[in-house]
Amino acid sequence: MxxxxxxxxxxxxxxxxxxxxxxxxxxxxxxxxxxxxxxxxxxxxxxxLPMCPLCHDRPVDETAYSYLLGLYLGDGHIAHAPGDKGVFRLEIACSDVWPGLIDACADALSTVMPGLKVGRRACPGCTNVGAYSKHWPCLFPQHGPGMKHTRKIELAPWQRTVVDRHGREFVRGLIHSDGCRTTNRVRRPGKDGDRSYEYPRYFFSNASDDIRKLYTDALDALGIAWKQNNARNISVARAEAVARLDEFVGPKY
Ligand SMILES: [Zn+2]
Incomplete structure (x- = not known):
C-alpha cells in the first residue's frame, strides 16, 4: 500500500x-x-482530481461549499449508488421553473469537487443535479437514514466555521432550495384614483426545526430581521431586511 x-x-x-x-x-x-x-x-x-477535502487535506472552495450546503439541506439527498462499492450519489432537486438555478447548482457541485462528472436527471417538473463520489458523507455528515426532518441535523465544527465565514452564501442556498421571494401587490383608493403598492418579502419553509434554526441563526448573524410566519415558515418582510437579502439573493431565475 x-x-x-x-x-x-x-x-x-x-x-x-x-x-x-x-x-x-x-x-x-x-x-x-x-x-x-x-x-x-x-x-x-x-x-x-475529485479528492476529498476531508480525507485528503484538499482545501475546499468555501464560498461554493456554503451555497451547496444550503442547497443540500433544502432539497438534497445522498443515496448508495447502484452496485454500491462504497460509492454514493448526491442529488439536488432543482425546479425546472428556474433554469439559472440548475446551472448555479451544477457549478457549485463541480467547484466543490472538481473533476466529478455532474449529471442532470429529469423528473416531472424538476431536474436532479447530481454526481457520484465515495466522499459525499464526508462533505455532508448530515447524511443518514430517513427524511431530514425526522432526525437531528447539526453542523460539524468545520461546517460551522464555513457557514460563519460565508453566511450569505449559505442563506442564498437555503432560499434557492426551500425559499422564495414574492411580491404582494395591493391597490388602495386615493384621491387621484387607485394607487398600487408593492411589498416584496422572502419566505423560507422547511419541515426540520433544526434546518429552520440554522437559517434563522444565519439571518441573526447577518443582522437581518425575520419572523416565524407559521410552524414551518419563516418570513423576512421588513423593508430594510428585504433590501439586505436582495443584495445577495434576489428573485429566483
Ligand atoms: Zn472523504
Whole structure:
C-alpha cells in the first residue's frame, strides 16, 4: 500500500516525464503501479482530481461549499449508488421553473469537487443535479437514514466555521432550495384614483426545526430581521431586511 496523498504528486511527476524509478523513490508508490498509470495518465488524473477535502487535506472552495450546503439541506439527498462499492450519489432537486438555478447548482457541485462528472436527471417538473463520489458523507455528515426532518441535523465544527465565514452564501442556498421571494401587490383608493403598492418579502419553509434554526441563526448573524410566519415558515418582510437579502439573493431565475 502507499499513501493516497502521494498519488497526485506521482501523476504530476510522471506527467513531467520523470523516470518511473525516480517517481517511485520520491512517492513510495510501487513501480508496477506507476507503469500502469503512465499508460493512461489523463484517465488517472480524472480519477485523482475529485479528492476529498476531508480525507485528503484538499482545501475546499468555501464560498461554493456554503451555497451547496444550503442547497443540500433544502432539497438534497445522498443515496448508495447502484452496485454500491462504497460509492454514493448526491442529488439536488432543482425546479425546472428556474433554469439559472440548475446551472448555479451544477457549478457549485463541480467547484466543490472538481473533476466529478455532474449529471442532470429529469423528473416531472424538476431536474436532479447530481454526481457520484465515495466522499459525499464526508462533505455532508448530515447524511443518514430517513427524511431530514425526522432526525437531528447539526453542523460539524468545520461546517460551522464555513457557514460563519460565508453566511450569505449559505442563506442564498437555503432560499434557492426551500425559499422564495414574492411580491404582494395591493391597490388602495386615493384621491387621484387607485394607487398600487408593492411589498416584496422572502419566505423560507422547511419541515426540520433544526434546518429552520440554522437559517434563522444565519439571518441573526447577518443582522437581518425575520419572523416565524407559521410552524414551518419563516418570513423576512421588513423593508430594510428585504433590501439586505436582495443584495445577495434576489428573485429566483
Ligand atoms: Zn472523504
Amino acid at each position: 502507499y499513501d493516497p496523498r502521494m498519488r497526485r504528486q506521482a501523476l504530476e511527476l510522471l506527467n513531467e516525464g520523470r523516470p518511473v524509478a525516480e517517481v517511485n523513490r520520491r512517492t513510495g508508490i510501487p513501480t508496477t503501479t506507476l507503469y500502469n498509470w503512465r499508460k493512461n495518465l489523463s484517465a488517472q488524473f480524472d480519477r485523482v
